[in-house]
Amino acid sequence: MTTTPLPPVAPEVTATLVEDLSPRLRKRLDAAVAKLAARPARRDGDTVTIAVDDETELRLYAPGGAVRTVDALSCGCLLAPSCVHRAAAACAAPVADPPPAPAEEPGTDAPATEAASAAAGANPVPGPPSAPADEPARAADAAGPTPAPGPASPPETASPAERAAADALWSAGAAVLESGVDGAGAVTQSALLRAAHTARLRQLPRAAGAALSVVTLLRAARTGDPSYRTADLVTALAQLLGTAHRVRTASGTDLAAARGQARRPYSADGSLRLHGLFTEPVITDTGHGGARTWVAAADGRLFTVGDVAPGGAGRALGVADRAVRLGDTALTHRELGRAGLAVSGATVSPDGRLGAGKGVKAVAARGTAWTQPPLAALWETPPSEQAARALRFSSRHDAPATGGSDLLFLEVELLGAAAEPGGACLLARCLPGGPAVHLAAADDEPALAHRDNLNLLAAATGTRLRIIGRLVPAPHPRLTLLACSHPTGEGTLDLGFDRLSRADLPAPAPSVPLPPSAPGATSAPYLLERRVEQAVLAGRAALGTLGDVSAEVGRVRRAGLPTAAGLLTALCAAAAPRERDHFGRLLPADTDGFAIQWLASARYTAAVAESLCAAAWQEAQPAPAPG
Template identity: 40%
Template sequence: MAAGQRRAAGELAAGAAAVLASGISGAGAVAQADLLRAVHQARAAKVHAPAAVAVRVVEHLRAARRDEPAFRLAELADDLRDLLAACHRLAAGDATAIGVSRRDYEPVGDLRLHGIFCEPVRAATGHAGAVTYLADARGRVWVVSDVKPADPAVAVSAVRASVDLGEVRLSHRELSRSGLLAINAHASAAGRLSHGRARQAVAASGSGWFAAPLDALWQTGLPAQVDRWLAAADLPAQERHAGHDLAFLDGNILGADRRGLLLDIRTSLTADHLAAAEPDNDGPATMPGGIVVVTAPLEDPALPYVANLRLLATHAAGRPVRLVGRFAGPRRVAGLAFAAPWLAARHGGHVDLGAGPLNRADLEADPTPRPLGNTPPPAADPGLSSMAGPSIPEADPAAPPLHLLRHHLERVVSGGRAALLAGVGEDARRLSDAHLGAAAAVLAGLGAAGVRRTRDVFGRLDPHDVHQLARAWLTAAVYEQAATRETTRTAWVSAPEWHEPAGSRR
């Protein structure tokens, strides 16, 4: 790796450290210009991946200072962590952190694809549009994307806009209910199809969610889905495959509480668990998958996510659904689309929760709940009402309090060094009392770096302290990411208790 690339990485790290020291309130035009200047130098030195992350940091800062509703502090914190981590790897001589400038579309052969669902996109970076997800016969997910710099209001109507792909004359919503045949298709490594009139593609018949090949997406075990999601989270954003974070769940709607819609899911036992459960020959043993909270990906009232989920929780409680969501944390997904045996035929097999509003007539067609496919319905539990009550736990009581560490990481991003002047010691003790010694140590180190201010022989503040703060923050952020990933995996794949289904023993 060239010395110029190390210098470029050092400039990017210095810009990110300055943002951490001052916080969002101090990251005005000057700080943003310094970071963009470092981006220009990094691109000239062919340090592609860190430069791309730095641009996202600047876009998040601008959105925050304009008080845009789409701004998410957690996303800014994650991008700052990725930027500092990449720069640290480059400083240590790891050339794999350089990345590539742009991934070209490569030939992938002929594709016969079946639409799964579509969703409107509204990003804090100023992009808006729609994306349609499709799958081939092997279950690989592909996307047709029409997202570009545009007014956020474009997302409302983008799902009804025509797809620009060969001879296909369908909207995104229509394509998600049919399919396409692409000849000599080109796609990125992430699974995004190259579009335009020059491509050879025609509309074709699709497949329902309960028929092959789409039904296989829901037959993949939940542990495998969680592993796929968490493994992709370790990769740079531009290298994650389309659909890496999609959750394909079957379950019964329980109702709702302040967290969102509550879904009771069921999963199949692994081979080890089958042996422990001692099932008979009447069928596979099953376990309660537990309760999953389904939230809205976007809470903008212009999009129908919140209204649709509220309607489902109120008027479809006790009914089975087949859901596509996006993993959003421990036992939490963002709801994107659903299908059900009782759904009215006019919806074409499924409902895209962000594409159009449901109404009560859609939910009153068949009041009798029926199981989905071959999945048995959950056993009745008198403690679970149609609207979630106190008997439904708010969270796993054994979950470690890593949110204390995350809270301080985001406080620094928001308020800068001054955010560490109070509360750090108490939360470090709480983490230590919870037997999280490493979490307590990195938080204490972050607090110490926040209050450390030295001066040179002329009485000026030492700029080296800024880099010490950035290093301590990065150490805590990397630990929090790894620890949270492991607790998230445990929350998804473990069950509150094992039991045999009714009738498995005689």
């Protein structure tokens, strides 16, 4: 067997192939997917060929890196094209992103309308440029008396087509909750893919992107992908159901936020002097790979320059040493992470991405050390304030109106390795006198250097470093480590690309007593969170067989969480076994009612987790200096 990856397949292609199967073949589809995934494959240009057996081959033609049509999958078996092999190959392949829409940048010829894609956003398309300050007065004089205002028009609501698409997304998401991960096979996933495709056609990119995320995570869970986390699936499913519900019920600006934006708008930002911070590898669940370089302006705003396309970890490693796509600069991504850039005619998206339009000019400039202004100011903000800002950014259901990030800039002292349920992490203490922070690897991909570097740093106890990490919402301070200053004090390290050696580490200091471990998962909020995750893993029926949960409810209520107690009671009641009619036949399950109760519980547990995370960062702050 070879490890040739399958090309991504468009959602509508997979859905069509599954829908065209006979009921008998649909029952065999999951077994066919598992069998096909174990067969050898080879790539020849844009074509990937899978050996179904010794005499039969299946071909996937992917011009441009993705399979976009049903005819691009062909099988040589006697039952083709009505065989199960084509559908199985589509279900085994990653989900392809929609065709990219041109970015809306000033100075380009991109149309003003939104193009359909899976990119989610919530900012309205920029309107016409504002007039000079005295223009309204001149216009009023020329137009004469202002007519009396008429009755205000009612806020816009979703169209029937949008509500129908949202209903399909809701039903597909509720079906996942009904069956759980084990029952959400290829047929259930194809319903999600069809609903996502319909939502994209109805200009609902936010909901479509959420549905594709759920499919990707379901496949990771069912195949035993080591990177899979149930919490990620809970978050994605809650986003899908929540967005579908908002589309059906929202109006005005809230409806625009629920729809999202297919195209990332860019606005002019004049001239910028940018200072490189670091470069991180990007590997997505859809088989894409690349690099993202973070830079900072003199006023502290953070921006990114990225290059992500189909290719996985191999492409991520290669792109890091390619020139950035910005102006005429010849700097590579890794060079830009340590150098500077002078940009004129800069364009910036709401989430801080720098545009590369025809009017953008950029030249290389001198880099700045993390200990020198203006970068040094990033480390001067107290950790609790940085965590609060990152939580606000990461918990938004809509794209931020201005640039922001979930990055934290800390000065720490390394304390050593600490054991966790999910594996070892690096423990560090914020300086001066701040809380202890759990530092985890940003990615466990073996081709990247994250895990090896973390293991080496764990042996350098007592070392003081400046670090950059991404906030992980947890009941204790936790980050994924992205970059740090070199232990020798010379330069910085991109921990996904640069590899440390033992020769780079100073002699370890005397061992420091480790702080008490984080509280175990027996707290009252966890009782509700556990049931929320159990419903995703095993389906509604698993909660219906719990029986009397009054003991759990009482424990949550005694902990001072009456809302959580009420949600736990309602969730288990909605999962009660199906009743029978007078003839002994099972009545239909109330999947909508259970999905509503589950969504409310999931949103509550997410809010509690954010509150606990903020409280953890607030603890053990250094005392203010005496006046």
